[in-house]
Amino acid sequence: MTQRWKKRPEGSTWGDFGPDDENGRLNLLTPERVRRAVAEVKEGRTFCLSLPLDYPGGNLLNDRRHPPRTFSTIRDGKANYNYRLDQHDGALTDVISDDAALIHLQYSTQWDGLSHVGSLFDADGDGVPEVVYYNGWRGGEDIVGPSGHAHGDGCSEYEGAHADRLGIEKMAQRCVQGRGVMVNLNAHFGEERKLVGYDELMAVMEADKVEVEEGDMLCLHTGFARMVLRMNRTPDPKKLHGACPVLNGRDKRLQNWITDTGIAVLIADNYAVEAYPSEPGEGKHAALPLHEHCLFKLGVHLGELWYLSDLADYLRANGRSRFLLTAPPLRLPGAVGSPATPVATV
Template identity: 65%
Template sequence: MRWKNRPQGSNWGDFGVDDELGRLNLLTPEKVLQGVAEVREGRSFCLSLPLDMPGGNALNRFRHPPRFFTSGREGKLNYNFELNRLNPAFTDVVSDDAVLLYTQYSTQWDALSHVGGRFDADGDGVAEPLYYNGWRAGEHVQGPAGHDDALEGVKATRLGIEKMAATAVSGRAVLIDLERHCGRERVLVDHARLMAICAADGIEVEPGDMVCLYTGFADLILEMNGEPDAHRLETSCAVLDGRDPALLQWITDSGLSVLIADNYAVEAYPARAAEGCCAALPLHEHCLFKLGIHLGELWYLSELARYLRASGRSRFLLTAPPLRLPGAVGSPTSPVALV
């Protein structure tokens, strides 16, 4: 057993001592069938931003846009390469490329190995760095020994994004339209306001549902056309108040399987000030570290939200697997909604 104590409010061990899926375990075949039942018109919506958005690194200085390149071939680059260079009888023209991609630059999933916390799980009186279900930093989520940014062996041997990908991430989803009620004003949405919005729109979240929050943030990104204004983005659109204990308790009690938003971090970052030692990202700590709830960020929800708003609906079928990239702590995704 990796731990004797589990964090207060966590579900460590509830899905098994070696579980790496967390609340994805609630995405059962029944939830898939419930999602399929929401498909009435056969319309589909792409829920991904172009993966070169937001542009630049104003949102996060450590993440950069994709960089394309290709390899050499017969003294030329392997792009618009005419195969008659190899055989005069060939008529083919071939292009091949590669890309350096920051896995959490644009529309993305956070793996459960993305954010952990310091906690005394073995009862020795010393807090150690851990991830969901007690998997250990340095042992199960292996980092570099020095400052090289491309060392071999740096990967999550547990809680990697490939575990999420293997489930196919399909089922019923519910969209909560914060933009409809808050506009594009910067608003901290606590439990009371979220429940008021759900009541006004007749929204019910049931165990296993995937919850999407539409705020309009991704729309702003597209309007900025690859040149984001950091100050404007930081002061626009609704965000969840991760410091609100009632909101965190609702996330626990609702049984939602994943939590998704069209904004940068789902929650306000930086979070409201708090006294004493605490997480800088309290909702990330609650979801990724304590409950095993994957977070989706920077999704494009605008067209879907407009359709659901016009049709008086909130539920749809969502399919959103990440890349099946072993050991990654996050991944781009190109989600699809069907209605």
């Protein structure tokens, strides 16, 4: 076990969970807190919190990410779909279908891994910033860029990139189960674009009597994913980039509140959780300040583009805000993000 940094970012949790930690605040999802979450189950009713993974449709939301493409595998030189095994002697009754997918891991409902966003930061204390990620893991050493060339499948990715540390499989191994807490921004602000800072968030939580405790998994319902569903894979670019309430990631008091509450993860049904582009920054600053604060400094994983509307409606109608949330990512070694099919149980 080695400490890879001499200086850590102000307000960060680097080292708090051990010098080689790769889980961040997932460490707060202790057995006791899982038992506390299970106690929120009153009816045994479940909600799927994932969009269909081919939503929003197209690549207007992020031009580097494309919808998944599924295709048949090959068997004996033929498509292995509705494939009859009796092709040789006629004695077999089996019919086989088998497929594969090319999927951008952060296209739809997703988790951002801690290797997704790092920062230029002088962790060595020598006056020269280097590429580092949560807990001082290094770009080029622990999170390794591609070694190959772009391949010609129409997507222009480079092969060979991998996160040897902070990969999304570390999150999967933690299972990601705990108490979810819903804040229904949509119920107060509708689908109009509104920057939500600390003051607005506190006002909504006070009005709805929502309380957040250490280790909770905070979910923000903005209505964005429900709007995306209505657009049926043909999204309106103006609505994609200019609708629904969204966190003001530049708000320092909001950042401090996320730090002080000890939430384990932060989840929203919109793109990026925070406003992008963000409010203007000063001096050297992050384009995505809440990503930097959560992923890089605190080790708080971000969930994006979750489908929260049905659950949020149910909770509001029943005067509740808490539920059991189970939300592991794919156990895909070396990936920096992953699709998710979260389940809420109430």
